[in-house]
Amino acid sequence: MTSHTRLAALAICAAGCFTPLVALSHAALIEAETAQAVRLHAFYDTGEPMSHAQVIIYAPDNPVSAWGQGVTDRDGRLEFVLGPETGRWSFQVRQSGHGAMVHVEVGDDAPVVTATSSAQSWGQRLVMVALVGWGALGTALFALARRKGRDASA
Amino acid sequence: MHLPDGIVPVEMALAGYACTAGLVAVALHRIKARPDPQAEIPRVAMLTTVFFAASLVAVPVPPTTVHLMLAGLMGVMLGWFAVPAIMVGLFLQAMLFGHGGLTTLGLNGMILCLPALLAFGLWRQIGGRWPDLAAFGAGAGAVVVAVAIFATIVLTGLPAELDARAERAAVQVFALAHLPLALAEGVIVLVLLRVLRRIEPRLLPHG
Numbered sequence: 040m041t042s043h044t045r046l047a048a049l050a051i052c053a054a055g056c057f058t059p060l061v062a063l064s065h066a067a068l069i070e071a072e073t074a075q076a077v078r079l080h081a082f083y084d085t086g087e088p089m090s091h092a093q094v095i096i097y098a099p100d101n102p103v104s105a106w107g108q109g110v111t112d113r114d115g116r117l118e119f120v121l122g123p124e125t126g127r128w129s130f131q132v133r134q135s136g137h138g139a140m141v142h143v144e145v146g147d148d149a150p151v152v153t154a155t156s157s158a159q160s161w162g163q164r165l166v167m168v169a170l171v172g173w174g175a176l177g178t179a180l181f182a183l184a185r186r187k188g189r190d191a192s193a
Numbered sequence: 194m195h196l197p198d199g200i201v202p203v204e205m206a207l208a209g210y211a212c213t214a215g216l217v218a219v220a221l222h223r224i225k226a227r228p229d230p231q232a233e234i235p236r237v238a239m240l241t242t243v244f245f246a247a248s249l250v251a252v253p254v255p256p257t258t259v260h261l262m263l264a265g266l267m268g269v270m271l272g273w274f275a276v277p278a279i280m281v282g283l284f285l286q287a288m289l290f291g292h293g294g295l296t297t298l299g300l301n302g303m304i305l306c307l308p309a310l311l312a313f314g315l316w317r318q319i320g321g322r323w324p325d326l327a328a329f330g331a332g333a334g335a336v337v338v339a340v341a342i343f344a345t346i347v348l349t350g351l352p353a354e355l356d357a358r359a360e361r362a363a364v365q366v367f368a369l370a371h372l373p374l375a376l377a378e379g380v381i382v383l384v385l386l387r388v389l390r391r392i393e394p395r396l397l398p399h400g
Contacts, residue, residue: 084291085251085258091363093355105354133200133355135257135363136347140199167289168246175242179235 074120075145081115081132088115092134099126099145121145194262194343194371195248195286195293195301201350209300209346213280216306220276236396237274240267244282248292252377254370261374264305265335266382268312269320269328275309276302304342308335328386333379340371 081089090113098106111117111132121128124145131140201209224230247261267275283301286292293301312331320327344364351357389396 083258087258091359093359095352095354105352108354108356110359131199133360135360135367136194136196136200136343138197138200164249164290168242168249171245171285171289172242175238178238182231182234182238185231 076118076120077128077130077143079111079117079130079132079141081111081117081139083137088113089132089134089138090115092132092138095131095133097129097131098122098124099128100124102127102129194260194304194339195283196297196304196343196346197291198294198296200294201297201300201346202352203296205346205350206296206300209297209303211299213299213302213306216302216310217276217280220273220306223273224277233271233274237271237278240270241278241282244279245285248286248290252374254373257367257370259370259374261381262305262336262339262378263381264309264339265312265332265378266385267305268309268335269316269331269382269386271309272313272317273310275313276306279305279309300346304339304346307342308338311335311338324386324390325383328383329379331379332382333375336371336375336378340368340375344368 079094081092081094083089089111092111092115094109094111094117095105096107096109096119097103106122107119109117109119126145128143128145129140130143132138224233227233244263244267247263250261251258252260264275264279267279271278280298280302283293283298283305287295287298287301312335315331315334316327318327319330344367347364348357348361351360386397
């Protein structure tokens with residue numbers, strides 16, 4: 040074995056010995072911090088989820104330009120972490136011209152959620168339809184009575 | 194198919210109010226010119242209720258759900274009266290059900306009043322000669338025109354931060370889902386006018 044060959048073998052052995060040490064020197068670091076997150080659930084008033092709807096997020100200090108965007112999942116849900124700004128965050132969920140906006144107050148205390156609109160039960164809706172129908176019927180009868188009165192006087 | 198608040202830019206909402214105000218003014222002028230406008234009030238009142246309640250009738254058309262519009266029926270049955278009737282119905286729907294917004298009331302008025310007037314025009318042109326064809330065309334055509342106006346407004350008013358391609362695809366799916374509704378509304382108007390022709394022809398616009 041020549042001196043060059045010995046030197047090469049020695050270099051290879053040294054490299055083999057030190058390589059694991061080099062790999063182990065990539066230590067893992069973790070930084071953990073708490074943050075306020077928002078969980079959205081968007082659905083139509085028929086109960087159907089707004090699947091894959093687009094979400095636009097507006098920060099409290101700039102309610103005109105979007106702070107961030109997202110897309111809901113198949114169930115109409117989306118979770119994300121807010122920035123450090125405190126105040127009223129706004130979230131608009133929209134899909135094919137339909138959508139709604141929700142505002143969330145974020146401050147030093149726990150966030151308070153305010154919903155866009157309360158979902159009405161079918162009972163409430165039927166009462167409303169009945170009331171409007173009653174109003175229309177009254178209008179119709181009133182107009183008919185006036186007409187009959189005019190015809191009679193003529 | 195109602196535009197809610199916050200979906201379109203403020204300028205578009207204001208333009209919608211301006212256009213609808215003009216349309217309502219023209220309609221009221223035409224109504225006033227009729228010999229006895231008050232005679233129509235009972236029919237207008239009842240059909241306004243039908244229009245108001247129709248938005249609650251949801252028809253599942255996978256992957257979405259559509260609801261009855263009845264713009265064609267309103268146009269054929271009420272003529273120019275359809276404009277104030279639809280506006281009252283839209284206002285009540287927005288206030289009581291949250292269907293559509295108050296800021297977008299003008300645009301929603303355009304979306305439904307224009308097809309209603311087109312249906313009225315179609316009925317007036319060919320309703321006397323081909324009543325079935327005119328009735329079906331008015332009912333179905335009104336839905337198609339309303340969807341076209343709705344899609345145009347939505348796509349024109351897209352905010353820059355929105356993914357336009359995804360929204361366009363969603364609008365296309367939404368428009369396709371309305372094709373069965375167009376057929377259904379065409380049949381509704383056709384059947385209703387046939388029944389009226391048989392039992393009470395005086396209620397027909399050409400009765």
